[in-house]
Amino acid sequence: MTETGVAGAAPVLEARGIVKIFGQHRALDGVDFAAHGGEVHALLGENGAGKSTLIKILTGAYQPDGGELLLEGAPIHLRDPLQGQGFGIGTVYQEVNLLPNRSVAENLFLGRQPTRFGLIDRRSSEAQAAGLLARYGLEIDVRAELSEYSVAVQQIVAIARAVELSGKVLVLDEPTASLDRNEVLRLFEVVRGLKARGLAIIFITHFLDQVFDLADRVTILRNGRKVATQPLAALNATDVVRMMLGKDVAFDHQGSALAGAAKGAVRVEFRGMGRKGMAPFDLAVHEGEVVRVAGLLGSGRTEVARLMFGVDAAEGGEVLVDGRPVAIRNPAEAVAAGFGFCPEDRKIDGIFGDLSVRENIIIALQAKLGWFKALNRDDQVELAGRYAEALDIRAADHDMPVKLLSGGNQQKVILARWLAIDPTFLILDEPTRGIDVGAHAEIVRTINRLREEGLALFVISSELDEVVAYSNRIVVMRDREMVAELDGQDIAPDAIVQAIAGTQGTRP
Template sequence: MPEKNILEMKDITMQFPGVKALDGVNFSLREGEIHSLLGENGAGKSTLIKCLTGVNHMDSGKIFLDGKEIAPANPGEAIECGISTVFQEVNLCPNLSVAENIFVGRQPMKHGQIDWREINKRASELMSRFHLDIDVTRPLSYYSTAIQQMTSIARAVDIKAKILILDEPTSSLDENEVQLLFNVMRELKAGGMGIIFITHFLDQIYAVSDRMTILRNGHLIGTYNIDELTKFELVTKMVGKDMDVIFNLKRADVAPDSNIMLNAEHIGDGRINDISVTLKKGELIGFAGLLGSGRTETAEMLFGASKIATGEIFLDGEKINLNRPFDAIKVRIAFCPEDRKRDGIIGDLSIRENIMLAVQSRKGFMKPMTRQEQTDLANKYIKLLGIATPDCEKKAGELSGGNQQKVILARWMAAQPKVLILDEPTRGIDIGAKAEIQRLMLEMCGEGVSVIFISSELDEIIRCSNRIVIMRDRAKVAEVDGSSCTQQDILKIIAEGAA
């Protein structure tokens, strides 16, 4: 294949208030290649893509498409240039039909009117290319996230772009759907399209990419052929530190005689029944299990978000009644929910305000903290957790995913909880930030906080937990020791039930 560059981005620099998001980055894309763009959260991948698609405007640098300089002012212009993007979160209109989502803005017209018949016909054909035999006239919200994701890919593909950008398209797809997507990508590549592929899954990079470009803190680390780097070298380059140091985490030390902090006996709320868990002071237990196995529901009962109908909960030996989250906060049980955008972070409030929420809530709103106290508190945790921000007044919604997660952690650390429940705290954040969060969890255990850690990633559960509770089909099926079990053991229990 002739190695002709269809896209060249030269010396791209982009400054956000206080942060240099991109610093002289070069990037090139060849005709008919799949090029992975890698880096941790906040490394500048999304910003680079946003410069290319006209969402953001770069401060300096040049973009050449097919040798001609372009400067898209908005996403519409980028699309006209032949750059089409599938964004990380589904960016379609839930109220429009599947077919219309594919064609809106460029509907085929007939006699001055939209040709609905043609739209529905062509949409059906496109979706059947993805082996999806669905009624394309139904609203998008009627279908699952996977189908919605496929719809946005179908839209991007149908635009007949020269360049297709896929920003984390696989996070909501299952294994078969991923393979399906990869087949489509290979087909498009054979047709000469250049594809920029962004993902956190290393295996997927090696499965489809031809080359990869690594960014770190807004700087270009390098562009490599896929066979030039091993996974280990790749991760090291992405993180910029030696992996061994990061993963050299030590489990919490729990003295055998340390007292029991939380004891839930046979609790149930109708959705889930008869769960018993004990948690010692300074201990970390992991909740393992598939999505929907009842991990989150159990956590919600322990936090009072879902009222228990049966069973009893004891904290430090005393029976407690949890009717609502406020009751749990009062006795110093903290909960970081799974969906941080929806349930955790309040994006429009500053970092300071987000951090002080739980403290203030416990103190009661009649005793407000002074501004100085708030700022001191926020700055202390920004420093302690290494939150990347110019100051504590930045809106929390403008932070990267990993940093948002740290803000939530800070909120609960500041409240000095006895029990901290973390539901998927590391989801969707990069390896470096993950390790950081894990380190912080373990440090809190060292200070005597008892932690419940829910995660879908078994390796991190095994790495951190003293004990692991395994859930399956809305019931607790086993409890294993964290130091002596392997992923295989746990998978077997999840798959087959308790031995």
């Protein structure tokens, strides 16, 4: 690990051995991080890697359970982001945290408006605001409401405010997520200007090409630990993706265990499915086949699943089930077609926490039957019992609220819910996230068994070795587009990493 700063000086902001624990979970486990003046330092990691937790500690939103923060060599303790601002650490978030209803000038000077005879001197405030923004290349009417401007302009105003107030460290948390190409370029221009002024800039994004475009150095987190801190000049995209995803052991694993496994007829076929911000895709899933999706956070994995299940309406394209076209405009139609969907965030989108295990299991079947054909209680108990046994759901009794179950068991309850409708096609978005190791293996085994029983499955997963080991076929997504399909013997970690990283020609 090389730690020679571009400026060669001591870091402006340094985190040493940061530990953060949520309940039983170590979100950060001894992470070191250093931001140097005159340098853009990118922070990368998949969902759950600890990226946002680290940022919240650096800005004062969270307090670490271990380790220390040093600002220009001196230890600091931050109570809240406001105090962080006072110390010189400014943050700009993805969703602009300014006031949409106030003028640009007011947003820049709120809390320190110039006053005259005790009243706010609006003219002076507006003149100062215009002068300030001119240095960022913005010539706009500072008297207009902030919400009248594009997100890019709002971001630059947010940056100007953060730099004026703080001026040592600038944290950019996914600032480009909702910007178009030209806006990104404009933002980068501003950031380069600030870098030249000697600010230490921490840049969080999930766009790899932007990291290579803007950053001098990258720190990669994985599962709450630091994988590496390296100058970007010495890296290529493949290296970075490998570090973000790679469990080191998986990379000598050649091919999938399921490569060449027999599969049945085409069960579900999607043709030209797409919508705004999502390139159209074609995909056929066979009986007894698991198609997995690989790709980085933000590559459009979840969006594909939502499109398939009708959560987001497709703009064009068609769906065929067993060769017959079906209309899927909303989840109810998807359920009617025999689709099931276990969403990524099961606590929010999946379980009904206060309802019982039994009620959670029968709810999709009941919805499919319609409310006039109520399942009687005996049938409900029988159904719940059958699936609880089949999936080994461990609950003291089936009338307890499902929120009291462990994550793994909750996931199985959602699986049971869909199995109860005798599905043709199951969509699982990150089915193994946030559940412990034992349950993890069980879920993987369950998926495998469902496949053997002839179900067509579409599974999203960030775990690369899991993707490789248990798939018939893999589709790779990048920038909201299906960019590659790997089948049979082609399924290999290196091939996936290459496909995810893509070429480096796609800069903004």
